[in-house]
Amino acid sequence: MTVLLYVLGLVLFAFGLLVSIAWHELGHLSTAKLFGIRVPQYMVGFGPTIWSRKKGETEYGFKAIPAGGYIRMIGMFPPGRDGKIEARSTSPWRSMIEDAREASFEELQPGDEDRLFYTRKPWKRVIVMFAGPFMNLVLAVFLFFGSAMAIGFETQTTKVAGVQKCVIPQSTKREACQAGDPVSPAFAAGLKDGDKIVAFNGTPVEDWNTLSDHIRDTIGPATVTVQRGDQRIDLHPTLIKNEVYKKDADGRVVQPLQTVPAGYLGFASKNEVVPLTFGQSVTRMSDQLQAGAESVIALPGKIPALWDAAFGDGERAQDSPVGVVGAARISGELMTVDAPPQTILVWFMNLLVMFNVSLFLFNMLPLLPLDGGHIAGALWESIRRHTAKIFRRPDPGPFDVAKLMPAAYVVAGVFVCFTLLVLVADIVNPVKLT
Structure with missing residues (x-):
């Protein structure tokens, strides 16, 4: 049974991954068609095509490696200064530029001259390239709010x-x-299992963090009001100083464990699945986005520890970067946890939320070949053209993003190396739920 649940987790994550990728590319596809750009291909995955069907002018399909996806838009890069699409040079960097330029026009057909990506106004190109990551953000918000509030x-x-x-x-x-x-003060005062603490020293308390802060800040006599069945009862414990685990600003126990002196009552709080309000969901989703952005910024600093975990004897940190394989393993482990089904469902949905948030944040980096690189190029073109217009200078024309392709290959190489490092770490020293 455990093996079947583990496999179910893998299958569900693979399905969620494909949906996330397809949803991302749908954002690019729909906006490109909206602005009249011809899109010959819409593909989920890379490598050999396992299924495809042509509808209208676009071929839709799935490829063998579900590690990404793409749409092919004609005219991603403008022609060279001489107006030619093809050019050759003995320089390898120049060849990269012209090969990329040629590839963006290889499916050009008669009548496509006014349907090229680069001929669209910069704000339209920004929308087309932003639509993909934005769809991941929309999906993340939908999954989070749905699971958190329902x-x-x-x-x-x-x-x-x-x-x-x-x-x-x-x-x-x-x-x-x-x-x-x-x-313990709680036992001496007559606190019982099933009591619900509703006030501390006359101040109403509705959540654990507020109550915990009151207890930790109090040493000496206190009044604890509890709801016991249909009765409200005031208990009068005398809190004492004890060594308790340190908490952060969000009420979570700090890792690695540290103890601090604080007021002590002496009872265990009950865990329950509690739906969040809309306001609480907004706050928690904002925290997720902030934490994701901080993780992306901190990513270079985590590479040495990741290398040590993959090829040395270092421990794999719980906040270590994970790839598709690592996330799939976590999904499989989630399904085998001894917890209520609704709790497991929320954890799984939150895993997909974090995955889509990561897709949004990574693709917004202003680097080619990421979507953010094309957005940066369109914005720079808009700035140049508006500046020229203000100072009554000749229109500089489209910004030639193709000239950045050598840097794009370097970025892509770095991402490939990082992906392989994470893959090795996920296999030999994976992040585990325990």
Whole structure:
């Protein structure tokens, strides 16, 4: 059964991956057709074609390697200064430029002269290239809001799941009480399993983080109001100082574990799946985007540790970059976790959310051959033309993005090397849920 669930996780992630890629390319396709650009091909995957069908002027299909996708638009690059599409040179860099220019015109047909990508106004080209990453962002938001508001996340609540009978410093990592351990304030005050704490020292509390902060900030007598069945009861524990795990600003336990002195009551809170409100969903989605952007910026600094994890004896950090293989393994592990089905579903949806957020952020980098590189080229062209118009200079014409192809090959080479490094690490030293 565990193996079947693991395989199910792999299959579901592969399906989600294909949908995400197809959805991305659909953004490019729909806007390109909207602006009259001819699109000969719409493909999901790379390598040999396993299925395709031509509808109208566009061939739609799937290729063997589901690691990306593309649409082919004619006239991605403008002709050279001499107006010619083909040119040859003994310089390898110049050959790269002209090969790319030639490829963008290889499917040119009579009547296509006014349907070339580079002939569209810069703002239209920006929309076409931005539409792909934007579709990933839309899908991420849809999946996140759908799962967060319809199902919710497993969250610590103010309900009591268990009362500690004695005070045990968390730094000792001991669970059983021993002779000489003081009685916990919660046990002494009569707190019981099933109680719901609704106020602390007269201040209403609705979430665990707020209650936890009140407890940690209090040493001495306190009034804890609980809902017990149909009754509201005031308990009067005397909180003491204890060593507890340090939390960050978001209420999460800091890793690696650290202890700090703080007020201590002595009970375990109950975890429940709680749907988020729209406002909470917006805040949490914003946090996801911010965390994703910070991860992209921090990526170069994580390469040495990733190399050590792949080819040395270094440990694989939980926040280490993962590729498609690593994400698929995590998806498989998710399906085998002993948790409620709705919780597993939310985790899986969140995995797809993070994948689509990553696609959005990476493609927005202003580097060729990424979408952001073409966007940067169109914006630079717009700036040049507007500047020339203001100073009454001749129109400089389209910005020749083809001249950046040597740099694009370097960027592509770096991405390929990084992808292979992540692939090796995902195979020999994968990130695990445990």
